[in-house]
Amino acid sequence: MDADISFLESLQTFEFMRNAFLAGLIVGTTCSILSVYVVLKRLAFIGQGISHSAFGGVALALLLFEDSAFADLKVGAVTLSFCLMIAVLIGWTSRGKRISEDSAIGIFFAVSMAAGVIFIALRQRYTGEVFGYLFGNILGVSSSDIVAISVLAALVLAIVTAFFKEIFFFCFDERLAAISGLPTRFLHYLLLILLALMIVISIKVVGIILVSAFLVIPGATAKLLSTNFRTMLIVSAGVGIASSLVGLYASYQLEIPSGATIVLVQFLALTAAMLVKRLRA
Amino acid sequence: MNAVTDTGEGAIEQTGDPAIQVSGLRFSYSQALEPTLHDIDFVLERGVFLALIGPNGGGKTTFLRILLGELQPTTGSVQLFGRPPHDLGRLRAKIGYVPQKSHFDSSFPASALDVVLMGSFFETGLLRRVSGAKKRRARELLARFGLEDRSREQIGKLSYGQQQRAFIARALMPSPDLLILDEPTVGIDTEGQMLFYEQVAGLKRDFGLTILIVSHNIAKIAGHVDEIACLFHTMHWHSRSELINEKVLQEAHVCELDAYLKEHLRHINEFHRDKE
Numbered sequence: 096m097d098a099d100i101s102f103l104e105s106l107q108t109f110e111f112m113r114n115a116f117l118a119g120l121i122v123g124t125t126c127s128i129l130s131v132y133v134v135l136k137r138l139a140f141i142g143q144g145i146s147h148s149a150f151g152g153v154a155l156a157l158l159l160f161e162d163s164a165f166a167d168l169k170v171g172a173v174t175l176s177f178c179l180m181i182a183v184l185i186g187w188t189s190r191g192k193r194i195s196e197d198s199a200i201g202i203f204f205a206v207s208m209a210a211g212v213i214f215i216a217l218r219q220r221y222t223g224e225v226f227g228y229l230f231g232n233i234l235g236v237s238s239s240d241i242v243a244i245s246v247l248a249a250l251v252l253a254i255v256t257a258f259f260k261e262i263f264f265f266c267f268d269e270r271l272a273a274i275s276g277l278p279t280r281f282l283h284y285l286l287l288i289l290l291a292l293m294i295v296i297s298i299k300v301v302g303i304i305l306v307s308a309f310l311v312i313p314g315a316t317a318k319l320l321s322t323n324f325r326t327m328l329i330v331s332a333g334v335g336i337a338s339s340l341v342g343l344y345a346s347y348q349l350e351i352p353s354g355a356t357i358v359l360v361q362f363l364a365l366t367a368a369m370l371v372k373r374l375r376a
Numbered sequence: 377m378n379a380v381t382d383t384g385e386g387a388i389e390q391t392g393d394p395a396i397q398v399s400g401l402r403f404s405y406s407q408a409l410e411p412t413l414h415d416i417d418f419v420l421e422r423g424v425f426l427a428l429i430g431p432n433g434g435g436k437t438t439f440l441r442i443l444l445g446e447l448q449p450t451t452g453s454v455q456l457f458g459r460p461p462h463d464l465g466r467l468r469a470k471i472g473y474v475p476q477k478s479h480f481d482s483s484f485p486a487s488a489l490d491v492v493l494m495g496s497f498f499e500t501g502l503l504r505r506v507s508g509a510k511k512r513r514a515r516e517l518l519a520r521f522g523l524e525d526r527s528r529e530q531i532g533k534l535s536y537g538q539q540q541r542a543f544i545a546r547a548l549m550p551s552p553d554l555l556i557l558d559e560p561t562v563g564i565d566t567e568g569q570m571l572f573y574e575q576v577a578g579l580k581r582d583f584g585l586t587i588l589i590v591s592h593n594i595a596k597i598a599g600h601v602d603e604i605a606c607l608f609h610t611m612h613w614h615s616r617s618e619l620i621n622e623k624v625l626q627e628a629h630v631c632e633l634d635a636y637l638k639e640h641l642r643h644i645n646e647f648h649r650d651k652e
Binding site: 135257258260261263264266267268270271272273274275276277318321322323324326327 | 444445446464468469473475478479480481483484485486487490491494495497498500502503505506528530533
């Protein structure tokens, strides 16, 4: 299928294309950095729990504030608070002994989505745009969204940088880190809060369901190719950036949904890494 | 070894407290169960190399977890350098711990040097980078354990013995005064074990360390340690500052055997009682 104008021309011409491009790049990069920790600390399922729970937050926010002034800001704030709350709740439950961590996640995940479905039904109107929250709508990212995404992404990266060595040790061996005197309880919650922040940033771009891929595949790919932590971070960021660029380009050329395309490109990168690893061995 | 300076919490050289002091310790995982540990009075003076032996299931690991502040005693008191384990503050850096098996993922992207440097993170503090001096110290420690050529190697790719030595180097990073090793020679061949114990004894000599080593293999370690204690739910036997000779060794064996037999007899008695 031939596009009417080229990808580069469209970037020059249309603001929404530039926004989409920037959003994809920022989210792709930040998610891929965080995915290193998700993979090493095995937080993939917790990440899924938080992201699916976000649906409840989005639906609640839409029900409450959809038609009010500054609707975008309010919806964002409610979703963020909801996700942070779920992250802390999951973190708290997983530290206790009454319910196992995977059960807790499974419960929060489903209950939040159930609440979300009811909130959406209560709105009593066309529900088509909810699809955008589930699978992302990168072309709908506004300039003010870009500002919010950039600020939050910078915050995530600043926190990761600030606690770089502690998070590294925490991911390596939590018990030894605790015995050595590191604040492991704080680090546990910090990682979950970072995950929640990252998920909220990504919702508009890739959606609740696909964000899990962004938070796992680049890290998993990098782990196959790296024996050293810094290399793993760099490879993961590289995979994140490259798959965002390739995915956006392919989705433009083929006129297919961008978030899903990026995820498929990430999967191709993972498959290639597995092949490389096999050939090396 | 460096004196502790300006900890703000009283340098340990100034207080005369023993490295470990345990009195009247009792611990049970649940009220319904018999206590895992009971009536334990135990002192480890500074500069002493002690082997803690005892059969599996006798509470050695539980005892260590209490010393490390991971578990709280049900009753009784535990002090390291005069402070309770869960409230050591900066003194925590004075206790080096080497786990029996670190539960890290063998494909984790950390080098031997990275692991050793982890030992300096607590002292370095949040938001600070590890200093060049610490990096030099980490390399020196790796060299001491014959790992200078493997420092860039991924930790999971090293042999078990090499990993264990890297973990000791990690524990030594903050210049501890007390080193606690949990069954460090499991999975190491006989020759490697002899070498290992010699190295640990060397640490005591060179750094003036107090060392507590948990071991099931009394025969190989006996030549190196100053004291032996046998733990089976309670401290059955503790030889203090005696020469470890044949007689002591025999007693240690008897202690282990004795504890096994007692436990076995108890089970048989309970079994018969239940039948009645």
